[in-house]
Amino acid sequence: VSPVERGQLQxxxxxxxxxxxxxxxxxxxxxxxxxxxxxxxxLADASEAEDAxxxxxxxxxxxxxxxxxxxxxxxxxxxxxxxxxxxAIHRARRRATARLDEASIDLAxxxxxxxxxxxxxxxxxxxxxxxxxxxxxxxxxxxxLQPASPATVRKRRQRALSRLRVVWRKLHGxx
Amino acid sequence: xxxxxxxxxRRARWAYELGRLRFAAPYGAGAAAxxxxxxxxxxxxxxxxxxxxxxLVAVCIAxxxxxxxxAGQVRPGLLAGAVPMIAALASARGHGCADACSDLCAPLCxxxxxxxxxxxxxxHARWGALLVASLTAAVGCIAVGAGALAGALLGLALGTVPAxxxxxxx
Numbered sequence: 001v002s003p004v005e006r007g008q009l010q011x012x013x014x015x016x017x018x019x020x021x022x023x024x025x026x027x028x029x030x031x032x033x034x035x036x037x038x039x040x041x042x043l044a045d046a047s048e049a050e051d052a053x054x055x056x057x058x059x060x061x062x063x064x065x066x067x068x069x070x071x072x073x074x075x076x077x078x079x080x081x082x083x084x085x086x087x088a089i090h091r092a093r094r095r096a097t098a099r100l101d102e103a104s105i106d107l108a109x110x111x112x113x114x115x116x117x118x119x120x121x122x123x124x125x126x127x128x129x130x131x132x133x134x135x136x137x138x139x140x141x142x143x144x145l146q147p148a149s150p151a152t153v154r155k156r157r158q159r160a161l162s163r164l165r166v167v168w169r170k171l172h173g174x175x
Numbered sequence: 176x177x178x179x180x181x182x183x184x185r186r187a188r189w190a191y192e193l194g195r196l197r198f199a200a201p202y203g204a205g206a207a208a209x210x211x212x213x214x215x216x217x218x219x220x221x222x223x224x225x226x227x228x229x230x231l232v233a234v235c236i237a238x239x240x241x242x243x244x245x246a247g248q249v250r251p252g253l254l255a256g257a258v259p260m261i262a263a264l265a266s267a268r269g270h271g272c273a274d275a276c277s278d279l280c281a282p283l284c285x286x287x288x289x290x291x292x293x294x295x296x297x298x299h300a301r302w303g304a305l306l307v308a309s310l311t312a313a314v315g316c317i318a319v320g321a322g323a324l325a326g327a328l329l330g331l332a333l334g335t336v337p338a339x340x341x342x343x344x345x
Binding site: 017018028032050054058059060061062064065 | 179180182183184186187188189190191193194195197198240241242243244245
């Protein structure tokens, strides 16, 4: 964005904040391509990028009355699209994690699946082997030495799982 | 692509107008509070009171929705109009007159209108502020009668219009 265009955007945005509907088209024409370009760079999926850009655009115009003319319009506008893209990225990550949790490997599906399962089991055994006896007990891999309340068992399992995740990451990288 | 642009433009326009309404909502709430206060202090003729109240709230929402410059005229207008409104309602209560009062209430409304009209003319000489002040005063003065209403509006106009005319010439 050239300094001249930036100045024009600043003036149009200030006018729009004041309530000048005539400035709407100028602000839209200046910002829409920028928002799309930024979301396109931040998000790999084209449709998600388009959605994020549209969401950011709507939020930007909904908050246009709050715009303070003494502030720079471009960074103010970019905040909306960056926040929207970050939200989309977090959403996608959550979706991927949920899919992993739900996914079950069909053991008899194919020789490749069996091979993968074998590899996973070996990798899991290596990771579990590095856990302490109390963590293995908490995960139900070893018999319990002394009884504990359900809340304690749950807490210990949670901690053991988080330690298993750390060990897994060290050995095999991220999921 | 063009279709997507048109859809984005439409959604953005809609979001903008909703945003402006959100900006105007506190002004409308302020006006509604004034109307409720007037209704609680004195119970004027319901249909006219309701019509004036609704008009006042609608004007106080419409002005900030249209522009920020007009939004700045709502508060002084409400403040200025509240003085003759409260004066009218308080005097009507203390005086014990109901519909047509010309001894004290009407002159009091006119005097209050003149004083706040002069203040409005000096500090916020704008047609929007005068409109809001007139409607606010009317909401209260209608409880006293047509004389009080006319007095308050005349007072407001006498105080404000000269300043508005001078401002326009300058």
